[in-house]
Amino acid sequence: MKLAYFPGCTLKTTAKKLETSALAVAETLGLKIEELPNWNCCGTVYSLASDDLIKQLAPIRNLARAQSFEYKTIVTLCSMCYNTLAQSNILVKNDGEKLKKINEFMSEEEDYRGEVEVKHFLTLFKEFGLENIKKIVKKPLSKLKVACYYGCLLLRPKRIGIDDCEQPHILEELVLSLGAEPVNFPYQVECCGSYHTAVKPEIVAMRAYRILENARENGADLVVTSCPLCYFNLKDRQRDVKRLYAGFKEMPVLYFTEIMADALGIT
Numbered sequence: 001m002k003l004a005y006f007p008g009c010t011l012k013t014t015a016k017k018l019e020t021s022a023l024a025v026a027e028t029l030g031l032k033i034e035e036l037p038n039w040n041c042c043g044t045v046y047s048l049a050s051d052d053l054i055k056q057l058a059p060i061r062n063l064a065r066a067q068s069f070e071y072k073t074i075v076t077l078c079s080m081c082y083n084t085l086a087q088s089n090i091l092v093k094n095d096g097e098k099l100k101k102i103n104e105f106m107s108e109e110e111d112y113r114g115e116v117e118v119k120h121f122l123t124l125f126k127e128f129g130l131e132n133i134k135k136i137v138k139k140p141l142s143k144l145k146v147a148c149y150y151g152c153l154l155l156r157p158k159r160i161g162i163d164d165c166e167q168p169h170i171l172e173e174l175v176l177s178l179g180a181e182p183v184n185f186p187y188q189v190e191c192c193g194s195y196h197t198a199v200k201p202e203i204v205a206m207r208a209y210r211i212l213e214n215a216r217e218n219g220a221d222l223v224v225t226s227c228p229l230c231y232f233n234l235k236d237r238q239r240d241v242k243r244l245y246a247g248f249k250e251m252p253v254l255y256f257t258e259i260m261a262d263a264l265g266i267t
Contacts, residue, residue, distance in 0.1 A: 003124070004036045004071035006062055008081035015078070015228035021257035022077050022121055024266045028136070029128055036066055036074065044080065046087040053101055059088035060102050064112035073117045075124055077257070079227035083153035086118040086160040120154065122170050122226065122256070123162050130177040138265030140179025146259070147185040147215035147223045148172050151192055151230040165189070171224065171256060178263040187214040192233040204233050205240035212241070212251045222252035224259060231255065 011019040026033045039062050047055035062085065066074045076082040092099035093114040103111040125133065148171035155165040163170045166189065172182035190211055193204030211234060215223050225231055235253035242248050 001073070002032050002034055002071060004066045004069065004074040005033045006036050006039055006042070006066075006074050006076050006081060006085065008039075008076065008078045009041050010078060010228040015231065015255075018077055018226075018228060018231075018255045018257060021255060021261040021266075025125075025257055025260045025264060026121075028264050028266060029125075029133070031124065031128065033075070034071075036062065036071070037069065038065060042081045042084040043088075044084065046084045053098060054105070056088050056091065056098075056102055057105055059085045060092060060112055061106055061109060063089060063116045063118075064103075064106065064109045066116045067112060068110045071116065073119055075119045075121055077121050077226065079120075079151060079153040080229065082118065082120045082162075083160060087157070089114070089116065089118050090159060120162050120226070122154070122174065125174060125260075126170060130173055133174070133260075133264075134177040134179075137178055137263045139263055141175075141259060141263050142179050144180040144259075145183050145219050145221045146175045146180045147183050147218065147220035148175060148188055148256075149185070149192075149211065149215075149223050149225045149230060149234065150189050151225065151227050152189070152194070154226065155189060171226075174256065174260070175224070178259060180259070180263075183215070183218045183220045185215055185218055185220065187211045192227075192230045194229060194233075197229075197233050197237065201237065201240055202244065204237050205244050208234050208237045209241045209245050209248065212238070213248075216249075216251060220251075222254055224254050224256045226256055 043058035155161040175182045193207040197204045
């Protein structure tokens with residue numbers, strides 16, 4: 001089965017490492033991933049306004065495009081893209097009147113029928129089989145202790161969450177299949193500060209400090225995530241953390257696909 005891959009904007013720029021490593025891993029696993037032709041920005045944030053359907057055009061257009069190319073499933077890497085596409089998809093599947101209006105707005109597109117499934121790469125890898133991944137690991141990440149950081153958008157709201165919103169374990173299971181040890185990490189679902197990074201970086205630095213120190217206190221060697229914004233806030237904001245908190249030592253932050261690529265022997 002062919003899978004449409006929706007990269008989103010950030011994975012073509014500042015989060016290129018996430019895309020490069022993920023596609024290399026998918027190829028190694030034999031997954032048939034094809035970038036969705038003529039995709040557009042997902043809309044960035046799912047609109048909570050029930051009477052503002054114009055905000056739903058961006059995500060639904062991508063789903064309509066996937067449908068027009070006869071894809072049954074569209075997969076994402078960015079947590080925010082996943083959240084936006086998945087929530088918009090549920091909205092129109094449950095409200096035929098809104099779907100009709102959105103299709104009328106996009107009169108030059110094929111009418112979306114609400115039949116495309118939205119998945120995250122983590123779900124895709126789990127369906128492939130973590131035991132199957134374990135069998136092809138070439139460089140087990142033994143002795144490596146990993147703090148798995150989910151953030152908000154992969155798990156909330158509950159209706160689109162890829163795992164339990166309070167005690168997720170899908171990342172931990174993947175880490176175990178690679179030979180590493182996931183640590184107990186109570187801050188795994190705490191918000192990183194999100195877009196406060198643009199206007200109030202000190203708030204993000206405070207949250208990053210708490211998250212990273214919690215990981216360190218629980219024995220982690222590094223933090224893994226799947227969200228480009230979380231990655232930036234936890235990794236790049238460490239400059240501000242060091243300025244605000246004397247004695248803070250940097251903590252490595254990687255995308256989960258990067259440690260997968262390393263364990264699978266992908267250069």
